[in-house]
Amino acid sequence: MKLISTTATALLLGLTLTACTGGRGAGPATAAAIDLVETTPAATGDVDKVTWALPAGEPASLDPARTGDYSANTVGTNLCESLLRLETDYSTSPGLASAVVQKDPVTVVITLRDGVTFWDGSPLTADDVAYSLSRNMDPALASYAAHVYANVASIDATGDLEVTVRFKTPDMQFVPDLAGVPGAIMQKAFTSKAGPSFGTATGGLMCTGPFRLAGWQNGQKITLERNDTYWDATRTAKAKTFDFVFLTDSSTLTSALLAGEVDGVYGAPVGSIAALQRSETGELYFGPSTETFSLGAVAADGPAADPRIRQALDLAIDKSAFVTSVLKGAGEPLKTFTPPLSWQGSPAKAVYDAGYAALPDTSKADLATAQKLVTEAAPSRTDLVIATPAGDQSLLQTATIAQAAAQQIGLTMTVKQLQPAEFAGLFYDPGLRKGIDFIATTGYLEVPGALYYAPGFVLPGAPFNWTNYEDAGVTRDIAGAVSETDPAQSAERFVAAQAVFGPAKLQITLAGSHNRLFLNKRITGAPASFSYISSAWAALVGAP
Template sequence: MIVRRKWAAPVLALTLATTGCGGGAGDKPAVAETFELTETTPAATGDVESVTWALPSGEPASLDPARTGDYSANTVGTNLCESLLRLNTDYSTSPGLASEVTQRDATTVVITVRDKVTFWDGSPLTAEDVVYSLKRNLDPKLASYSAHVFANVASIDKTGPLEVTVRFRTPDVQFVPDLAGVPGAIIQERYATKAAAAFGTASGGLMCTGPFRLGGWQSGQKITLKRNDNYWDAARKARAATFQFVFLTDSSTLTSALLSGEVDGVYGAPAGGMATLRRTDAGKLYFGPSTETVSLGAVAAEGPAADPKIRQALDLAIDKRSFVLSVLKGAGEPLKTFTPPLAWSGSPAKSVYDAGYAALPDTSKADLTRAKQLVTEAAPSRRDLVIALPAGDQSLLQTATIAQAAAQQIGLTMTIKQLQPAEFAGLFYDPTLRNGIDFIATTGYLEVPGALYYAPGFVLPGAPFNWTNYEDPDVTKNIGAAVSATDPAASARAFVAAQAIYGPAKLQITLAESYNRLFLNKRITGAPASFSYISSAWAALVGTA
């Protein structure tokens, strides 16, 4: 059977009344805004010759799925290299390049490869290509960004003409949903082997099965996709003949380009331009359900940021309700921890997860008295901190400025350091780039369903995003139990037990959940409005309005 996870109704109207309070974000008047959250936009009525789309996070470093781990690379790459499962707009999953995924037993997953699928060059998709693509994530020399997804995998083998079997050393309940994201993306073995280290770059190119093929990549300027006229799924054949991605990292420049029609659309429309984009008759700004969060991430293994009391103090110094109003312009809501409820919304154990989340401390309201007390208890060896963010992102600059003001109110100083987007993206994976930095102002997201997609990468010893070297034996034990428990309720209980410990430690000072912001020029429609675009071939749906 296909493992599916479902979300709630496709359209939800929310009225968010936010009252400003003191504590870092400043006092704001009460404001009520109504946001209609919708999973998708009206279906396209016809084909379109060309679409120009902005990448506010800048140029991808690579489109190789093993090197795909940020907004820009995912936004482009998922339209090229498809995954074994599809992520739907409600964060459920359905068949993709796999016609079926069967959990045969606790430690065995069988993948049935879809028949009569071809790569862009006309050659057939084979079980060997699937084995090769998945096994790449096990290669320590490649250092795949998805390596943690395969941590419990013992073997990946072809077991039939169109069958691949994955066996695990210990059960891993998150693995199947992960196949709907980049970890399940499939590439052609022959082409990748020949391209070697250049695979996925501007010079090396790609060979995949998606509704678009890579048409050109002009470094520093644009990436062009061309429609794959031989795409295997006739119902999802691309509406646009050409899809052009341009790199616009400055929020003001991007807003102007959207208003003028120079750019047709964008995911992550600038929050600072939200009021203008809601009023313009050039197009429409949509809001969708999301797993995206805005956080201050502690990235230092030593010094004040490595001390949970300093992190807790900074968390308490920032009023999250005012943050939502001032930075997200009301299009979001305070969040208690870095895994948002949408991640488990389709789980049969949803009530267990919900209860665990409800039990977490609510720090949405600032408490400067307790924050100052925590700083005194911590007695840090230094009180000067550095927070980094990508240059040109006005929302994150505002976030860092709020953190800076909050730090000052509790006796700390914080210097803001703006990095070029590529350098900022690199520090997530290159520890040398984190030297001299205590915190980052960042956004994060879950690209697939499942509460266990995010947490292990932050809280387990040696995990890729465990930058403070956090370690708690009970957390490690419970996360292990949650990953291996085949009973959904047992898995949820173990996860909740771990979350109750690591949540208050504020490894990520999570400020809010941000609704997905999609802007479309009035001449086009069809794009998903939910955050599901991050792992789906969304561009194929964009056509004439």
């Protein structure tokens, strides 16, 4: 899971709160009518070249173990494939693995496809897979996916095309995680030889994906070239080359899209929605997403550590108005920090849906109840500080809305803008959180599963449990959900825990943001769903 700051990379560390840069620009215009679609019309022909923007900037690395933000995922998932594929509805299907079977509660057996080759023509072997997965457990590497392997005891090649993963304790979330970068595979020999430079402009990569890394001009662009010997003939890339350019300024990006200088982008600027919808150059699509905007309580003592203060602040904010003002209509209020898309592909979907429906709906402001909660809490101080990353207008708006809401219920809130690196650091450095009560942040889940996010917030000692929240029943049910291998029973345990920790508002979730995809009319085929974050999406892009 990733909780996101503008420097999402640092954030990914724990559960991958799946960190992601907040809104990319804000403006006065509001979206016209929005229809959510999972994908765009299928491409029917090839194109020579596609130019794609990365609004979050240049990746630090394309090594899957160091892939933890928008830019790195957007590029890297087209190069180094995962054992499972993430579909547009957040279900999974076979990828490099033809099957992943939970043999017993503490054993998962992975069967690899026969005939898969790396870009250099060498075959994919069980040794390559065991090595790729195991390197995430190396403390010296400090993989962003290390948390996924916390319950793993061993990973072994048990056949030419078979890998067996054994666990210290059952882990319900492990198999779905293999659809994201935690399950990405690279060639053992190449990776070992490249060492620390693997995944960089100088070290390169050796993987199996539909594109290969053809060039990397630091500060300018990353170029991918079609892999004409790709193992899946039905998913051979339609674009001969893909150029990823780094455009972090919203105005510059919007102008480039409208002028046709850039063919597409994920995370189109929020403030440019209306202009992009009017464009004759291309089309703006909205898709289902796991991205969220929220206020995170980061203090282990003081007002923010009191659930009544968090509940009061939650009740003081009109979430529908937030969607209109900050997201320009391209989103919807959410009841909790785990968005429903994360479980839509689960066989226990009905259980999760019922649990979500039963949560209190606080989308509309209730100032009277909020004021009563503040009075009841009788905080030792009423002055609060909320931090936000400098330069992120959507998150600044979010903090300002929280500031106004606090004032209405007898609290004062000072907005403190931090440089992106400092803001990212406070997610993991308690010293940097000193003097701060809340943060305005965004997050996303790049793999399916309700259990990818929650444990990092609610379990004692978890990386994002900043308020030292502890509830014996919640701990018991979350642990039970993780160790339960029956999907329905796991979902029931999760729902029971969520019914308790959800109202505690450890994260005051304001809204989910729709995925925003802009495509020039000369191309089509890209998924509109946020599933692009963990899939080889670029292979689908071609001529209409």
